[in-house]
Amino acid sequence: MxxxxxxxxxxxxxxxxxxxxxxxxxxxxxxxxxxxxxxxxxxxxxxxxxxxxxxxxxxxxxxxxxxxxxxxxxxxxxxxxxxxxxxxxxxxxxxxxxxxAISNLVQGAPAGGEDDFIVLETVGTPRDIPDAKDHLELGESLGLIDMERGAKVSGSRFYFLTGNGALLQLGLLNLAARKAVEHGFQLMIPPVLVRPEIMGGTGFLGAHADEIYHLPDDDLYLVGTSEVPLAGYHSDEILDLSEGPKRYAGWSSCFRREAGSYGKDTRGIIRVHQFDKVEGFVYCRPEEADAEHQKLLGWEREMLVAIDVPYRVIDIAGGDLGSSAARKFDCEAWVPTQNTYRELTSTSNCTTYQARRLSIRYRDENGKPQTAATLNGTLATTRWIVAILENHQQPDGSVVLPDELAASVGVKVLEPKK
The missing domain is CATH 1.10.287.40 (Serine-tRNA synthetase, tRNA binding domain)
Incomplete structure (x- = not known):
């Protein structure tokens, strides 16, 4: 608000x-x-x-x-x-x-919609991969992804991560969690069902409410990001920010109905109903928010360096911000078989918009309560597997994992199943 x-x-x-x-x-x-x-x-x-x-x-x-x-x-x-x-x-x-009903005040974002972003920086050069296989073909041949049985059990846009695929996701999220803790975040595993006042307080029950799963008998909502329970964690509280911002990293499963996306990204695990994510969340004084936003972006970039994929940073246009964000930066990784960049991370400065709705305050130097600022940023998600597999594939169909992931999975090279 x-x-x-x-x-x-x-x-x-x-x-x-x-x-x-x-x-x-x-x-x-x-x-x-x-x-x-x-x-x-x-x-x-x-x-x-x-x-x-x-x-x-x-x-x-x-x-x-x-x-x-x-x-x-x-x-x-x-x-x-x-x-x-x-x-x-x-x-x-x-x-x-x-x-x-009024969205947060835009701060520096360009005007326009989804296609009107500004490219701020491009990092790395895409490899020339002749006859590149997409992530699903690779995932199936390597025994990592089973979409067919996911659909059999739960319907379209569901999947199983199997064997090394499950280890790859756990390794990726563990890497994000470890780096977050090293940077002073408190690791959290939050509830994934929240009350209406928490979902509404974060701004997700507006124009995109049809994206959210609702359990009417319990009047609870399944979260699409752990930003929601982490924002609610300090609702109706006065925080002590005298020693600096409070930073949390939430590891959770996330759920999205993908309403309105019929026919889009139906192949593989790019746009699915359930995925896992580690999300950074920050409470700070409003005057610290811009600097915290840049720090979140820096931590996201550090994760992208760890998985060694080409990427670009974009400044999201006002019409694509969502109601809570005043400014948003996305990091998009190169996806060889699509010959384009696709979003892997998103970091938003929500200024005081969410905290005002959720009554989250701090005391200024005079002891007077003031509204806090909140920010969020993706540190890793299931979708990252797409970029990892496609960018690190080899001519023989194997995938060579980046060193930091190989240590978690237990193998350096993922080999096709016989």
């Missing part, structure tokens, strides 16, 4: 942010109108309560007919107070709903 003071003091900046995102600037005026109605309702209720209090003092001093008249007036005034309080409550709800 954006800062109400910013909405009141500088509505033009909020309108411009909405335009950069390709969203409706009229939501700004609707929120301003709702805020004005709320303030009027508060003033009316306060005035009537003051009248009621003054009348109560007069009743205590009056006698006879005068007292009866005042009591009758008091009864009438009590009904007005009751109605005014109800109006104030409704105005509060309407104002918050209108404010929550």
């Amino acid at each position: 954006i800062d109400l003071k910013t909405l009141r003091d500088d509505p033009d900046s909020v309108r411009e942010s909405q335009r950069i995102r390709g969203e409706d600037p009229a939501l700004v005026d609707q929120a301003l109108d709702a805020d004005a109605r709320r303030r009027t309702a508060i003033a009316d209720a306060d005035r009537l309560r003051s009248e009621q209090k003054s009348l109560g003092k007069l009743v205590g001093k009056a006698q006879g007919d005068e007292k009866q008249e005042l009591l009758a007036k008091g009864k009438e005034l009590a009904e007005k107070v009751k109605a005014a309080v109800a109006e104030q409550k409704q105005a509060d709800e309407d104002s918050e709903k209108a404010l929550r």
Whole structure:
């Protein structure tokens, strides 16, 4: 949720942010109108309560007919107070709903949609791989991936990771966890079912709510990233940030319905309903957020160096940020058989947007509570297996693993099954 003071003091900046995102600037005026109605309702209720209090003092001093008249007036005034309080409550709800409809304020992101990103840097040169096999063909021949039985058991876009495939994923995620701990993150294995107020507080129940699995009997949501439970971890708390940011790394299974992606990336494990991920999450003071964002990006790049794949860093356009992010950088790895780069990591600066919705604060140097900032960034996911297999394949169909992964899997070369 954006800062109400910013909405009141500088509505033009909020309108411009909405335009950069390709969203409706009229939501700004609707929120301003709702805020004005709320303030009027508060003033009316306060005035009537003051009248009621003054009348109560007069009743205590009056006698006879005068007292009866005042009591009758008091009864009438009590009904007005009751109605005014109800109006104030409704105005509060309407104002918050209108404010929550506005996405976070964009900070430096280019305008446009999914294809309007800016390439900031390209690292590494793609290898020339004649007759390259895609990750699924490699995964099946090496005994790593079983899509057919995944579909038999659970339906389309599900899979089994088998043998060295399972070890490869565990090695990859263990590598991410180890590096995160080395950089001062506290490792967490969070719940993957969360309450509506936590899912909504992180901003995931807006335009993309149809991506999320919901269990109506329990009114719980399956998370699509451990960003969600990690954001909820300190909800309704005042944090001690006197010694610097709090950094967590969440290892969890993630679930996405992939609504609207019919026919896209149906082959293999690029776009699936269930995957595992290690996600970095940071709480900090707002003035530290930009620096923490660059640190998260740096840690993601360190992981990409460890798996030794060509990649590029892109600055995501406003229309592709999602409601919570003010700025987002993706790292995309080269996928030889697609002759393009595909997203492996994403890191977002959510400024105070999520923390304001979840009531996460810290005390400033004067001891006054202030809204914290939150950031998140991918440190490894199942999808990385795609880039690892395709970029490290050999002419004989084997795959040579990067050294840091080979140590976890137990073999340097993955050989085709006989």
